[in-house]
Amino acid sequence: MSKQKIKEKKKIVKAKPGKEKPRTDAAAANTGNKKTYALLRGMHDVLPREEKYWKNFYHTAEHLAEHFQFSRIETPLLEEANLFIRSIGKGTDVVDKEMYVFEDRDGNKVALRPEVTASAVRAYIMHGMWNMTQPVKMWYWGQMFRYDRPQAGRYRQFFQVGFETLGDADPVVDAELILLAHNFYKDLGLPVEIHVNSIGLPEERQKYKTALVEYYRSKRSYLCDDCKQRLNKNPLRLLDCKQERCQPVKEDAPQIIDWLEEESKNHFMKVLEYLDELAVPYVLRSTLVRGLDYYTRTVFEVYPVVSDVNALGAQSALGGGGRYDLLVQEMGGRPSPAAGFSLGIERSVSALKQYMDANQIKPPVQKFDAYLAQLGDQARRRALKAINDLRNSGLKIDYNFSKNSLKSQLEAANSLQVPYALILGQKEVQDGTVIIRDMESGVQEIVDQKKVENVLKKKLSRFDDDK
């Protein structure tokens, strides 16, 4: 057989899958149109099966916000590109390499937000929030965009939750924010480690940078290639080089803390005192610097404490933040000290999953109070109403109208680990009753339809004692 013929044959087979059996709707739809769509690079779906985690994360953040008086702010995904360029800083990777910038139809340079702090500051200024009682405490939850090379826990579109406190310079604010980050993971059940440092004010940092560069210049020949680059481009990054050969040089490098003026030093000391007082565990890391230009004084990052460090990216901080006392005025507002942090949701979810896996903790499951099984047309018609009535009285009922046999419905009830099944068949509809089946013991009880709600609630109440 020639090549040509074989290829033709293949095509025919593909075009007409010779199945005689009726195809499902989905399969039938596929035969008509072969085109399937892939995700854009770095994009991902958060699927229904992930909901149990995500919901928890959101609720945890929401509760924290309520307890600590943060109000939700929702800012646009799209902003003037300059907003981010000015705040985050030209020369940072986030702006130079990772921002989605394009022209809209009017030729305006716009950007998909890579973070929210800049937008929050913009809103603070624009809406004259310094006239409100200070500080202004805001939180957010939403998608960010960074055009980065994807890796585990790193996407081009991802969720962040964040908290910002504007208009207060007191170190207690820094501590409060760190406490919040700590609480967030504590509530979720993920052990984390918080690394803190102070990178001072710009003048202090500048002096330190000079000293650092000077020191590194003298050791230039011992450095790796990356560090030689950093020496010119981004000297603070010299501090977190992981190359073996740079370690000795790093160890003797000057530390920023020694370049801080009295006031900055005091501020930092107070933050640490607060943290001690709060019993929030932290690690002092003199090499911690952050990638955005606007930070002043306190900076911190959150890392998961996992047994298998390699499972997550080697340096995958779950989140980070710090103080940015000068940003508001740089953005054209009345000088207002501020601080904030943000946490990556995808990273945090996967860190939590890994932690749960490692410790054999089961994920939370959606619990229903009962499963309603229906048999026959009349029963089915009655079933939806019954479910709705029970819903109104606060009972969560699971059901599946695609299943017709009682057997398959009980099977479903079983796999969902529902404590009770309600059976509504032809006979029950006529008698105005319903069968309540205890899924554990198999004991059944015929109950008047009007009393189902109360009987079921009473039966369910025995589970309350367990909690």
Added chain:
RNA sequence: GUGUCUAUAGUGUAGUGGUUAGCACGCGAGAUUGUGGAUCUCGCAGCACCGGUUCAAAUCCGGUUAGACACCCCA
């Protein structure tokens, strides 16, 4: 943006030149049609895409795309 590795049903995988591409989970149907958890039977669904080498490609080669890892950097 640089380098390395990978790509088989929805998921996890077997299959290194000739197989009806195998298994498990999953999903669906059934085992005297109104009763679940066990078992069994049957069914559903896959070689990422494009091209090349070959009589013959899931398997070898090239490209594309995507993912993962290490950098860069960050959440």
